[in-house]
Amino acid sequence: MSASTTTYPFTIIIGLEVHVQLKTNSKLFCGCSTSFGAPPNTNVCPVCLGLPGALPVLNQQAIDLAIETGLALNCSIPPMTKWDRKQYFYPDLPKGYQISQFDLPICADGALDITDPADPESKRRIGIIRAHLEEDAGKSMHDESAGVAESRIDLNRCGTPLLEIVSQPDMRSPAEAKEFLTELKLLLTHLGVSDCEMQEGSLRVDANINLHIDVDGKTAKTPIVEVKNMNSFRAVERALVYEIDRQYLVWTETGATIELNPKTTRGWDDAKEQTFAQREKEESADYRYFPDPDLLPLRIPESHIENIRAQLGELPAETRERLQTQYDIKLYDAEVIVNQGRELIAYYEAVSEHCGDGRRASAWIQQDVLRTMKERSLRITDFPISAASLGELLRRVSKNELDTTRARDVFAFLWEHPQESVDEAVAALGIKSVDHSEIDALCDELLAANPQVIDDVRAGKMQAVGMLIGQAKKKNPNANPQLVRETLLVKINGK
Amino acid sequence: MLDSVHEILRLQASGDATAVEIVRQSLDRIDAIQSALNPFTYIARNSAIAAATAIDRRRRAGEALGPLAGVPIAIKDVLCTRDMPTTCSSQMLKGFQPPYDATVVANLRAAGAVIIGKTNMDEFAMGASTETSVFGVTRNPWDLTKTPGGSSGGAAACVAAGCVPLSIGTDTGGSIRQPAAFCGITGLKPTYGRVSRFGLVAFASSLDQVGPMSWSVEETALLLQSIAGYEPRDSTSLNHPVPDYVAGIASYDVRGLRIGIIRDAVDSDGLGDDLRNALNQSVDVFKSLGAEVVDINLPNSEYAVPTYYVIAPCEASSNLSRYSGAHYGFRATNVDSKSPLGPLTATYCQSRDQGFGAEVKRRIMLGTYALSTGYYDAYYLKALKVRRLIRNDYDAAFSQVDLLLGPVTPTTAFKLGSKVDDPIQMYLGDLFTVGANLAGVPAISIPAGQDVDGLPVGIQLQAPALEESRLLLAAAAYQRATSHHTARPREFTGAAL
Numbered sequence: 001m002s003a004s005t006t007t008y009p010f011t012i013i014i015g016l017e018v019h020v021q022l023k024t025n026s027k028l029f030c031g032c033s034t035s036f037g038a039p040p041n042t043n044v045c046p047v048c049l050g051l052p053g054a055l056p057v058l059n060q061q062a063i064d065l066a067i068e069t070g071l072a073l074n075c076s077i078p079p080m081t082k083w084d085r086k087q088y089f090y091p092d093l094p095k096g097y098q099i100s101q102f103d104l105p106i107c108a109d110g111a112l113d114i115t116d117p118a119d120p121e122s123k124r125r126i127g128i129i130r131a132h133l134e135e136d137a138g139k140s141m142h143d144e145s146a147g148v149a150e151s152r153i154d155l156n157r158c159g160t161p162l163l164e165i166v167s168q169p170d171m172r173s174p175a176e177a178k179e180f181l182t183e184l185k186l187l188l189t190h191l192g193v194s195d196c197e198m199q200e201g202s203l204r205v206d207a208n209i210n211l212h213i214d215v216d217g218k219t220a221k222t223p224i225v226e227v228k229n230m231n232s233f234r235a236v237e238r239a240l241v242y243e244i245d246r247q248y249l250v251w252t253e254t255g256a257t258i259e260l261n262p263k264t265t266r267g268w269d270d271a272k273e274q275t276f277a278q279r280e281k282e283e284s285a286d287y288r289y290f291p292d293p294d295l296l297p298l299r300i301p302e303s304h305i306e307n308i309r310a311q312l313g314e315l316p317a318e319t320r321e322r323l324q325t326q327y328d329i330k331l332y333d334a335e336v337i338v339n340q341g342r343e344l345i346a347y348y349e350a351v352s353e354h355c356g357d358g359r360r361a362s363a364w365i366q367q368d369v370l371r372t373m374k375e376r377s378l379r380i381t382d383f384p385i386s387a388a389s390l391g392e393l394l395r396r397v398s399k400n401e402l403d404t405t406r407a408r409d410v411f412a413f414l415w416e417h418p419q420e421s422v423d424e425a426v427a428a429l430g431i432k433s434v435d436h437s438e439i440d441a442l443c444d445e446l447l448a449a450n451p452q453v454i455d456d457v458r459a460g461k462m463q464a465v466g467m468l469i470g471q472a473k474k475k476n477p478n479a480n481p482q483l484v485r486e487t488l489l490v491k492i493n494g495k
Numbered sequence: 496m497l498d499s500v501h502e503i504l505r506l507q508a509s510g511d512a513t514a515v516e517i518v519r520q521s522l523d524r525i526d527a528i529q530s531a532l533n534p535f536t537y538i539a540r541n542s543a544i545a546a547a548t549a550i551d552r553r554r555r556a557g558e559a560l561g562p563l564a565g566v567p568i569a570i571k572d573v574l575c576t577r578d579m580p581t582t583c584s585s586q587m588l589k590g591f592q593p594p595y596d597a598t599v600v601a602n603l604r605a606a607g608a609v610i611i612g613k614t615n616m617d618e619f620a621m622g623a624s625t626e627t628s629v630f631g632v633t634r635n636p637w638d639l640t641k642t643p644g645g646s647s648g649g650a651a652a653c654v655a656a657g658c659v660p661l662s663i664g665t666d667t668g669g670s671i672r673q674p675a676a677f678c679g680i681t682g683l684k685p686t687y688g689r690v691s692r693f694g695l696v697a698f699a700s701s702l703d704q705v706g707p708m709s710w711s712v713e714e715t716a717l718l719l720q721s722i723a724g725y726e727p728r729d730s731t732s733l734n735h736p737v738p739d740y741v742a743g744i745a746s747y748d749v750r751g752l753r754i755g756i757i758r759d760a761v762d763s764d765g766l767g768d769d770l771r772n773a774l775n776q777s778v779d780v781f782k783s784l785g786a787e788v789v790d791i792n793l794p795n796s797e798y799a800v801p802t803y804y805v806i807a808p809c810e811a812s813s814n815l816s817r818y819s820g821a822h823y824g825f826r827a828t829n830v831d832s833k834s835p836l837g838p839l840t841a842t843y844c845q846s847r848d849q850g851f852g853a854e855v856k857r858r859i860m861l862g863t864y865a866l867s868t869g870y871y872d873a874y875y876l877k878a879l880k881v882r883r884l885i886r887n888d889y890d891a892a893f894s895q896v897d898l899l900l901g902p903v904t905p906t907t908a909f910k911l912g913s914k915v916d917d918p919i920q921m922y923l924g925d926l927f928t929v930g931a932n933l934a935g936v937p938a939i940s941i942p943a944g945q946d947v948d949g950l951p952v953g954i955q956l957q958a959p960a961l962e963e964s965r966l967l968l969a970a971a972a973y974q975r976a977t978s979h980h981t982a983r984p985r986e987f988t989g990a991a992l
Binding site: 095153 | 574581583593595693700809812815839840843868875
């Protein structure tokens with residue numbers, strides 16, 4: 001994508017609106033469960049059904065999760081926030097209005113730093129305009145098969161707390177938009193404020209995009225398009241790529257700009273890989289926002305905000321920095337580890353501390369642990385080899401007490417026998433430490449039997465040593481090949 | 496007997512009457528007057544007898560009983576009852592039965608009160624004459640050609656007609672106090688937030704308040720005691736201890752109390768002579784009891800009615816959005832499937848057009864307009880600012896006096912049909928009552944005599960927020976010194992009360 005931005009004769013302007021469901025136990029204004037997948041219309045009560053006389057009561061946990069998210073996004077948390085009604089008629093909105101926040105959102109003026117996809121060593125800062133709390137609507141399911149136009153409503157989701165995070169139009173490529181979403185999801189799942197599962201609807205994205213085209217020193221702006229219905233980050237990226245081409249083509253054909261047509265809404269068809277015009281309302285919707293008289297304005301004491309800030313802990317971006325300096329690993333490796341989440345970071349750090357070699361720990365975790373996890377669909381918390389065991393195993397590799405091949409045997413053994421210690425695994429596999437005098441004797445014996453190798457090596461044919469190492473392995477499986485090689489070379493060159 | 500809680504409690508305690516006998520008398524009385532007056536939208540014959548039977552059984556078993564055990568009470572049909580319809584006197588909710596009790600209803604059941612039925616009202620509490628009900632008009636027991644007032648007209652009429660000693664009304668702009676005045680009984684609008692709104696079908700959420708209606712201040716206090724209190728399910732409920740209201744009036748001593756008579760209201764051209772005379776006489780009564788009476792003014796009171804008629808419809812337009820025909824209540828069946836609006840919007844439009852009456856639709860349209868882009872600042876926001884000025888007037892007044900004294904209504908009960916087609920005239924009748932709602936303060940209407948036609952006249956006392964005890968004390972002292980609250984409608988004199 002970065003290539004596109006540099007080759008296209010225009011600037012791409014992208015802003016995102018991300019709805020995330022907050023992981024509260026109960027809904028925003030009633031005690032109903034927020035669990036996903038319950039039978040339709042079972043997690044409901046008079047409040048979220050909008051029955052006459054029912055009144056909303058604010059869920060403090062949602063407030064705290066929103067504050068936590070806002071602080072992690074470098075937002076300011078105003079001392080007072082309030083609730084407004086956004087009014088429209090739809091069957092999945094039983095009150096006829098959604099309780100939301102209009103002019104005093106709970107979080108404002110933040111930013112999220114992302115890796116620049118065009119230059120992984122540098123950062124891009126994406127502004128956050130605001131993040132506000134609101135209640136989710138229910139779900140409408142339309143069955144238009146076989147001529148039965150039937151609609152069903154499930155109100156389980158109705159009243160689930162949503163945090164709508166609105167970015168500045170700071171993204172300049174679809175790849176940046178994808179990176180923003182990836183980093184945001186990492187942050188939110190790290191905090192544990194949301195599951196961010198697009199498939200379950202706990203994270204939803206609307207993308208706003210248009211082009212600023214330089215024409216004879218002036219800027220022509222294409223109409224802003226809000227793209228909806230994207231069900232993965234990949235889909236967001238592809239929809240935006242599609243929109244760039246489409247908007248540029250339309251502009252070259254019609255010259256239509258933002259002055260003529262400020263904003264339209266388009267849906268994303270994942271199968272056809274294209275956006276399509278969605279039916280526009282005849283006139284722009286007037287939501288008639290006004291303060292909800294059933295809820296008092298909410299004053300958030302500074303001390304409360306500071307308490308939450310104090311408990312924020314290390315955020316992913318900070319962890320990435322720290323891992324690089326503390327364990328001497330590369331940015332890429334730190335990213336891989338941090339992207340796996342809190343538990344894997346803890347596992348990695350424990351292994352590194354135990355073995356004293358952060359790079360080795362990183363390599364083993366990326367190659368052996370993550371691969372096994374992926375093959376077996378395991379989470380690190382369910383991984384049978386403890387950090388202490390792996391750390392001990394790698395410590396021995398670092399100390400040349402075990403070679404990598406034997407270490408992998410031990411790893412495989414521990415996978416099968418998670419209750420056994422490294423010592424027990426070593427014993428069970430018949431691995432014995434071989435002391436220097438034994439290696440010495442072994443090398444002398446091999447050189448005596450293969451004098452030609454000495455000449456070959458001295459003539460610069462280093463690979464000749466490999467043959468002797470193979471023989472050494474046969475004679476004594478526990479002989480460390482590296483040690484054998486070093487000993488052989490010393491003896492050859494010393495002779 | 497049915498006009499006195501104390502008498503009902505005494506008869507049961509002495510064993511001279513059972514709760515079932517009392518409830519049967521109440522039901523008989525309702526049967527006798529219902530067709531003439533129409534105060535009830537629903538009569539809970541079986542459940543009332545069952546509740547009374549349970550009270551009698553518990554009394555025989557020596558169990559502790561609540562303070563209102565065996566006392567029949569009527570509930571305005573705007574409060575949710577899990578075992579009776581809750582209709583708001585609207586086609587939209589005809590037959591609707593909620594799955595839960597309003598907090599007030601639950602509290603009354605816990606206090607042992609026997610819910611005898613639901614009372615008629617203006618549709619969704621929007622009106623001042625109980626003429627916009629889908630169940631037909633309610634008539635005033637003092638004169639069947641007159642309105643009982645509204646919107647709690649059924650609630651006032653059923654007490655005045657001797658059906659029940661207690662009744663629950665709601666007051667958004669005067670809907671307890673004005674019917675109480677028109678029907679010659681006592682009605683209190685408590686401080687906003689003093690009584691839970693949970694289960695009260697919302698008209699204007701920032702103004703609605705539930706309150707007690709009865710003949711006397713003492714029994715009003717007793718009823719308030721059972722319904723007041725903090726309720727975590729209502730975010731606007733006040734978390735403030737509930738004083739002992741009955742004990743608070745025991746002294747009947749108002750010596751040293753400073754009462755401000757609202758001079759502009761008394762001198763208002765719109766105020767009828769009989770009502771002005773009654774007010775002036777009440778000043779003499781308070782003075783004779785040792786209170787100090789001084790003139791006071793609420794400078795922004797002339798803006799109270801216009802302010803109210805912006806804020807209340809704005810909130811109503813939003814609160815009534817839920818009645819769409821989609822989930823519960825009335826749904827139009829004759830929707831044009833080929834409507835250019837599409838089937839969904841057409842269903843909404845037809846259901847709301849047929850389910851709501853003219854006054855409700857008028858207010859929904861007023862509120863929708865005032866909240867629309869381009870009008871919000873000029874109407875809703877400005878009204879909120881004026882509301883603040885009106886509250887400031889009250890704060891300033893209460894820094895000088897302990898209570899405010901003034902009229903409840905400009906006239907006594909008017910003729911049925913005389914204003915129902917003239918909304919402005921109807922709205923102007925709220926002149927003296929909407930201030931207490933806008934300011935959130937408690938206010939009480941008490942009987943203060945009769946006009947030349949023998950129709951009741953009321954006076955109004957208002958107190959600072961949460962000073963219900965002071966309000967009740969002054970009102971009780973007045974009633975002890977006068978006999979206006981003991982007057983009963985002539986038509987019913989000699990009936991088997």
